Amino acid sequence: MTITINVNGSGHQVEASPETPLLYVLREDLRLNGPKYGCGLGQCGACTVQIDGKAAFSCVTPIAAIAGRSVVTVEGLAPKGEMNMLQQAFLTEQAAQCGYCIAGMIMRAQALLDEIPQPDEKTIRRHMQPNLCRCGTHMRILRAIRRAAAPNASHLA
Template sequence: MAEHFRLTVNGNESELEASPDTPLLYALRNDLGLKGTRFGCGNGQCGACFVLIDGHPAPACDTPLWSVAGKIITTVEGLSKGRELHPLHNAFLAEQAAQCGYCTSGILISAAALLAKNLRPTEREVREALDRNLCRCGSHNRMVRAVLRAARE
C-alpha cells in the first residue's frame, strides 16, 4: 500500500506517495524528476545509481524508501551549487573523461565521497574508491585523471 514519504534530497524537502518497498531510484527519477541517477543492474553491483546517503555512496536501486526516512540524500544534480558546477564536473569535462557517460553520475558520487574525506588521494586510492563502479567503454584512466585533477584544483 502506498504511504506518504518526506525525503530530503539535495537540500530540499520533497513529498511523495509510494509503497515503502519502492526503490529510492524510482522515487528520485520519476517522482522528483532527478534523472541523473541511473538504472544499471537493480542489485547494487554496477554503481550507475549511486547517491550519497548521509555522505556515503549507496545504490539507490537497492535502497527501499522506508530506509531513507530522515536521512540526507545527495544525487549527482546536488553536487552542483545552483548553476555552479562541482570541481569534479569541471575536471571531468577538462579531461573529456567519458565515452557514453551512462556510468558517469555514479562515478562522480563515489569520487565526491572520496574527496570529502581525503583531499589529496593517491591514484591508487582513487582507483580503489571507484572499484564499486563499473565502466564498460574503457574510460577508467580518464576518470581517474579527472578525479586527481579535481583534487588538485
Template sequence: MTIVINVNGRDHTVEAAPETPLLYVLRGDLELNGAKFGCGLGQCGACAVQVDGQAAYSCLLPVAAAQGRRIRTVEGLGTVEHPGVLQKAFETEQAAQCGYCIAGMIMRAQALLDANPRPTETQIREHMQPNLCRCGTHMRILRAIRRAAGLPAETV
C-alpha cells in the same frame, strides 16, 4: 504511504510503497534523472548517490530507509552553468564517453573527496572499484578525480 526524504538539501514528500527503490523515486517522482538504472543489483554503480555522505546504490535502498537521512544526487553538486569542481574536472578530462555511468562515478568520487580531499592513487582506485564504465574511460575518470583533488595528472 507518505514518505518525506531530504534530497539535495530540500525535503520532498512522496507517495510510495516503503520498499520502492530510492532510484525509482528520484527519477519518477522527483525527476532527478542523473542516477541511472544499470543492473538493479548494486553491481555497476550507475545509480550511485550519496546517503549521509557515503556512496550508496539507490537501486537497492528502499525509499523508507532514506527517511531522516541526507540524500545527495549529481544534480546537487552543480549546474550546467556552474558545475561543481569534480563535474568540471570530468568535463575537462573528457571522462564521459556515453555518459551512462558518469553520474554514479561522480557521486562515488565526490564521497571519497569529501572524506579525504587528497587521497592516494591506491585510495582512489580502491574506492572507485565498485563502479563500472562499459565504455572503458576508467583512465580519464581517474585523471578527473586526481585533477579535482589537485594531484598530478598521471600516477602509476
C-alpha cells in the same frame, strides 16, 4: 504511504511503498535524471548517490531507509547550474564517452574527496572499484579525480 525525504537540500513528500527503491522515487517522482538504472542489483554503480555523505546504490536502497537522512544526487552538486571542481575535472579530462555511468562515478568520487581531499592513487582506485564503465574510460575518470584532488585544483580547470 506518504514518506518525507530530503534530496539535494529540499524536503519532498512522496507516495511510495516502503520497499520502493530510492532510484525509482528519484527518477519517477522527483524527475531527477542523474541516477541511472543500470543493473538493479547494486553491481554497476550507475545509480550511485550520496546518503549522509556516503556513496550508495540507490537501486537497492529502499525508500523507507531514507527517512531522516540526506540524499544528494549529481544535480545537487551544482545547485546554481555551475559545475563544481570535480564535475569540471571530468569535463576537462573528457572522462565521459557514452556518459551513462558518469553521474554515479562523480557521486562516488565526490564522496571520496569529501572524506579524503587528497587521496593517493591506491585509495582512489579502491574507492572507485564498485562503479563500472563499459566504455572503458577508466583512465580518464582516474585522471579527473586526481585533477580535482590536486592541491591547487581550482587553478587546473
